[in-house]
Amino acid sequence: MGDMVEKRMIKAISMVGSLWYTAWVNAGQPSLENFGEKLNQKQLEDENKELEETINGKSIKGREHDN
Numbered sequence: 001m002g003d004m005v006e007k008r009m010i011k012a013i014s015m016v017g018s019l020w021y022t023a024w025v026n027a028g029q030p031s032l033e034n035f036g037e038k039l040n041q042k043q044l045e046d047e048n049k050e051l052e053e054t055i056n057g058k059s060i061k062g063r064e065h066d067n
Helices: 004-026 041-056
Strands: none
8 A cells, every 4th residue: 555545644634724724714804912812701792782783683685584
């Protein structure tokens, strides 16, 4: 089998890295300066509440479904 396993592991590592990088780019390349810092729970709750209010105030776009 030679070095087949080693080559596949190297390709797998590269693929996972590429997937993470693509996800980061698609997310708008957010700053990673605060990565790993503890989140402010109150601020997070406020942002979630605001988001839920925004979502609940909008109608769903798409076709009607029979229930």
